[in-house]
Amino acid sequence: MTAEPLETTTKTRYDADTLAALTADATAIMERYPDPRSGLLPMLHLVQSVDGYVSRDGILFCAEMLGITAAEVSAVATFYTQYKRHPNGTYTVGVCTNTLCAVMGGDAIFDELSDHLGVGHDETTPDGAITLERVECNAACDYAPVVMVNWEFFDNQTPETATALADKLILGEDVVPTRGAASVCSFKQMSRVLAGFPDGRADEGVGAGEPTLAGLKIARERGWTAPDADTGSEPEGTAPSSTQPVGKPGSSAERKPATPSDTEVGKDKKPGEDAK
Ligand code: FES
Numbered sequence: 001m002t003a004e005p006l007e008t009t010t011k012t013r014y015d016a017d018t019l020a021a022l023t024a025d026a027t028a029i030m031e032r033y034p035d036p037r038s039g040l041l042p043m044l045h046l047v048q049s050v051d052g053y054v055s056r057d058g059i060l061f062c063a064e065m066l067g068i069t070a071a072e073v074s075a076v077a078t079f080y081t082q083y084k085r086h087p088n089g090t091y092t093v094g095v096c097t098n099t100l101c102a103v104m105g106g107d108a109i110f111d112e113l114s115d116h117l118g119v120g121h122d123e124t125t126p127d128g129a130i131t132l133e134r135v136e137c138n139a140a141c142d143y144a145p146v147v148m149v150n151w152e153f154f155d156n157q158t159p160e161t162a163t164a165l166a167d168k169l170i171l172g173e174d175v176v177p178t179r180g181a182a183s184v185c186s187f188k189q190m191s192r193v194l195a196g197f198p199d200g201r202a203d204e205g206v207g208a209g210e211p212t213l214a215g216l217k218i219a220r221e222r223g224w225t226a227p228d229a230d231t232g233s234e235p236e237g238t239a240p241s242s243t244q245p246v247g248k249p250g251s252s253a254e255r256k257p258a259t260p261s262d263t264e265v266g267k268d269k270k271p272g273e274d275a276k
Contacts (some may be wrong), residue, residue: 029046030066045192048191052188053084081133089130091149092150096134109159110134181204
């Protein structure tokens with residue numbers, strides 16, 4: 001097998017219009033940072049917004065724009081799971097299988113979807129519609145188990161609702177996230193947003209629903225407030241921490257000494273020296 005000439009292996013193969021648009025967007029990204037090289041992460045999302053994954057051409061493009069090697073770009077692209085090294089589906093369906101979602105049914109949802117779609121983790125359906133993934137906690141544990149479609153929330157899912165959702169995506173039907181934006185965009189559109197080019201949908205819909213706000217509601221009902229963030233001082237009308245009453249019976253403040261470390265703190269200190 002004959003190796004490709006160096007000229008063709010180190011140049012991107014984008015057509016002139018695509019290259020011009022990519023160059024303009026990448027320049028805008030680089031101008032956001034004191035060191036243009038810091039723009040690599042959004043630039044990789046930009047490449048995904050065009051190619052649907054971090055392609056060979058995308059890697060060469062980033063390297064050329066930033067004056068670094070293709071190996072350095074690859075090292076970053078292979079480190080983060082959000083960067084795909086093979087063509088991604090139109091929709092990434094991410095099933096949260098972290099602890100809380102898993103025990104609430106996330107594992108069962110993933111298994112059902114995997115059987116239904118005939119693909120495993122990080123695999124794409126033959127029609128290119130869905131890439132199925134196990135994903136980490138999405139800070140939506142109060143709605144567990146959660147399924148994300150291109151990072152939009154589908155809360156309180158079951159194997160049945162998740163497979164119905166996947167079927168709609170495959171058929172090209174509209175799906176409506178439980179919270180946030182009113183619709184789900186494509187993987188390429190989402191990648192452009194992650195590259196830092198907003199699509200105007202960020203403030204759509206409700207972000208924090210009732211379960212998320214339950215603690216805030218209780219705190220307001222009981223008049224609880226947090227210490228001042230700047231000074232660390234207690235809010236007006238609250239006794240200083242040093243004079244706050246200790247915990248109720250059964251709290252750690254009332255616990256009887258039970259181990260040597262409970263009584264030997266500062267044992268080797270000189271008289272008058274505080275235990276630290
Ligand atoms: S564990 Fe699933 S959102 Fe937190």
